[in-house]
Amino acid sequence: MDGITGAFGWLTDPTHWQGADGIPTRFVEHVELAGLAILVALLIAVPIGLYTGHTGRGGALAVNVAGIGRAIPSYALLLVFFPILGFGLLTPLLALVLLSIPPILANTHVGLRGVDRETVDAARGMGMRESQVLTRVELPAAMPVMVAGLRTAAVAAVATATLAALIAGGGFGRYIVDGFALQDQSMLVAGAILVAVLAVITERGLTLAERRVVSPGIRLARDPDGERADDAV
Amino acid sequence: MIKPEWIADNLGVIAGALIDHLVLTVLAVWCGLMISLTAALLIRRLGFLRGPVTATFGILYTIPSLALFAFLVPFTGLTLVTAEIGLIGYTLLILTRNILAGLDGIPAEIRESADGMGYGRRQRLLAVDLPLALPVIFTGLRIATVTTVGLVMVTAVIGEGGLGQLMLRGFNRQFPTMIYVGFVLIIVVALVLDVLLQLAERLLTPWARRAT
Amino acid sequence: MRTFRRAALGATIVALLVSACTSGGSSPSATTAATAAPTAAASAVASPSTAASPASAAPTGSIASQLTLGGPPECPQRPFCVLGLKDTYGVEFKLFLPLDAGGPLSLSAIKSGLVDVGLLFSSDPSIQVNNLVALEDDKHLQKADNLVPVVRNDLLAKAPGLPDLINPFMAKLTQEALTDLNKQVTVDGKDSKSVAAAWLAANGLTTGGTSGAGIKVKVGSTNFYEQEILGEIFAQVLEANGFTVERKFQLGNREVVFPALQKGDIDILAEYAATALEYVNKGAGEATGDAAETVTKLNTRLAPLKLTALAFAPATDQNAFVVTKATADKYKLQKVSDLANPAP
Structure with missing residues (x-):
């Protein structure tokens, strides 16, 4: 268990907090990759989920696409994309976007479909336009489920961004891959701790x-941890 | 890009990798299920365990897989054991959480009527509690299985990996056919296992079908 | 209004993708060569002689000081890599980029210009195929890296005739043969198993031996494709003599695989004499250019680990520092020592 005590020594060594392979640089690389992936995934998945959730059209398709997405391992995607896209952010970014779309898409769709139909009809009856029904009624009600999906995706993206180091990428995964290659358990465990802490912070x-x-009106009605929403896929 | 003749010449290699992948996955999910069932039943008996056990599994779950496999190598070597420890570890949180959710979700009236009918504790568990919790347990089982199929791929870095090793070998010698064959088969394995679990759930919960 | 929103959304996505592409160039993670060496790990792996030697002041403004070196993650702490470049040649690079062991990452990093100098292996046919230039090792940093099987002693105790089965084939493994085997796998896209079988058949392997009946052997290899071919050669020779063989390939680099050999996770591994010696003796600098001498010393060092090096092959596979033709022309590079010349 030297690795665990060694990791604290490694983490508190000031030389590891500076330079091109220092923790701050690796942190920025890690967050940049995971953050950009989540952003792109949101831009793709939320509009589709809003459409299928609001109209009820193509819902099965959305959920199935999300299910298949979950079956594709990110490491496999890196090996597939690298020979085509080469070095750079694009290869791991694409792998992480594909990883992040399923939970966001599924939860957006499920969240919207879960809105009480009578409420939606009442809103229409009040003369709201479809866009108003979506933004004023459905979205606020679906928001917690959607954010739960975002949370699942973000935690997975932070954890999986580690794999970018396997194809010469940066981020905290660098410490894990290099620590393994050098059989330096302190560096390896330190890398694992950094990724885990970042994942937990994202989660919280x-x-x-x-x-x-x-929204205060529906606060009582739902499961406080949103875990059921995670498992909705 | 893809050379069909390689596939034809290497069906044995591909089948070997496929079987390795299935064995790694099934062994991990089965062991994970057994451990999670034990843990969940213990928690139901000894309530104070709930916090510590789920927290432990939660921490285990946050360790990046690459790091866990690499970390274990000096202790358990480049072996199946190393791969399985990691793979089993990652199933525990999902499985335990869903088994508990399934058991917690059984209405008190049903338990009481089972007690009233003279069921013993173990009898009630096997005849009433577990069957009623099955749908939620199966949801967890399906997530754990599909996740494990993907995680097996990562064990390629320690010389296991099943189809993942096939992909890594193809990658290292720049032979795309091996990469694509491995990739497609991994997805097929995940989807087939998922469908099989759905079928198993249907067979095991006939009442749920009648109800709908 | 709606079309405007859609357009804005599209533009944002495009902008993000473009920014991802453009920032891509800087993304692979550089390690400054200067900060790479004194990490905590260095003391464990790096040679004591290096640690003790006065920091050979790198001539500032050398060609190397403007270039990026790419190689396996362990390169900064290996005597025949970054450490040796500094000690023997006085060459220090601006940056080091961790890639892989002579695999696709290294090759495409050199070809795409992501690194200026990359570490490949001298028996790698990709160097010729891609019109790359391997810099001549004019100060002989690389030693006798002849291929040599390393075997666990407990396997030899069970199968005392094992060296006589493998040694004849090692003797036939010439440089041409090795390069050709590599070419068949990595350039022609053949399978290592069939390539090894064809070579063994052409070199007189007869099947049906029974000397290994009932003995299990785990043949290992690192994650470098040449290792897999050699692993196949060992495996097939042993299978032809009745051994039960388990193949454990793609096991990682030496730092990972060698301990596995010591522990018994694998029984036999193809090694490279000089590099293996300097790994086992923790960089004591014992390896020379003489293969027989180096293997003798290797066996002295392996004895306490209960391992034995068998007969070495004429073929070697050394670290080769490789540049593109364009880089070679631009900086007038032919030899590794040219890297120490003042930058233009």
């Missing part, structure tokens, strides 16, 4: 966000 942060977006 988005759980807080999830609580905040619950």
